[in-house]
Amino acid sequence: MSASDGRGALSVDLLEAAIRSEGKGQLNIGKLLRACAVSVTQSAAGEGGFPDDREQLAQDLLALSQRLKVSGVPAEISDRVALASQLVAQDEQSYLDRFPDPYVCRGCGSITGTVPPPNCDPCGAHALTFQRFAPIYWLGLYSSEEVLHRLEANPDLLREAIQPLAPDRLDWAPQGTAWAATDVLSHLRDAQSVLAQRITLILDEDDPRLEFKAVFAWTNQQTEETESGEEIMKSCVSSRRSSVSRLREIGPE
Ligand SMILES: [Zn+2]
Known part of the structure; x- marks a missing residue:
């Protein structure tokens, strides 16, 4: 801005x-x-x-890291934004071990790159007053029951969106890199497959490794489209039902 x-x-x-x-x-x-x-x-x-340009984003992040440095934020923060610039330039993923959740003091706005100290250094506010910035905000907002309900309810919303469209309309893609409706359905099924795999790992293993999956890229890589939108949706919904049913078997705790 x-x-x-x-x-x-x-x-x-x-x-x-x-x-x-x-x-x-x-x-x-x-x-x-x-x-x-x-x-x-x-x-x-x-x-x-x-703009979608990765190299431009890397340059912008580098410039922002320098502006942050001048603005007086701690070096651990401006250095982390500089690291972000490098990773984006090299098309590498940012992982939690190098990008822990930052916290901001609600009292004075000071930022810390890791868990805050017992009291804010500039203003003395208690650690509990810091605002945590997590990567996926809704995990902190919804209860497990609300998440389960949403996972169950989404397929119906999908059907409502798809049903009025003729099959050839589902395959129509706007110009440029925008997706057709079938691409969106494929993406949702890919995301559901990652969810299903992770639920299995979390429930079956003690300390599973949940690796990053480039789900957005999968859709762009798919070149031969042999399935109809209806078929993609059916398999996506079926996988979702299995996931929800597995989660319903265990208690919320
Ligand atoms: Zn403070």
């Missing part, structure tokens, strides 16, 4: 007013201003679209 149009400053001002409002006990005003700050920032970030 370019802050030159004033929206970067607007986000900062909104957050500042949110914290001051919360200081007056105006928590409902605080939440409104925080939501505005996220909205302004995220809308501005998406305005130019999101």
Whole structure:
């Protein structure tokens, strides 16, 4: 996002007013201003679209690491963004051992690359007040029952989306790198197959290795399309049912 149009400053001002409002006990005003700050920032970030160029992303990450360094964030953070630039340039995956979850102090905004200290160094806030940034946010938001319900309910949503479309429409792809509906179905089935495999590993082994799978790339690699959208969906739904049934057999704990 370019802050030159004033929206970067607007986000900062909104957050500042949110914290001051919360200081007056105006928590409902605080939440409104925080939501505005996220909205302004995220809308501005998406305005130019999101270019797909890997080398450009690597360059941008390197530039961001240098800007972060100048802005005063700890070197462990700016160095990690520089490492991210290298990995993207070499088309290598970022793993948890080199990219642990970062935490941000809700009191003063200081960032730490690993588990926070018992008290925030600049402001003294307790470790519990730090916000953790996990890679998959919904795992922290939903209970296991909600996740199971969603896993069960998604196939019906898929059917509703597919049913009105004629078979030739399912294979139609927009220009460029965009996917046809059958590609999306293939991707969902690939993702389901990874889920099914991981559920089996987690339930059957003591300390399974859950390797990264380049699920997005699989769809682009598939050249010969011999299955219909309906067939792909049926096998995807069938695999999903088996996974849910395996998970239903065990208790939530
Ligand atoms: Zn702090």
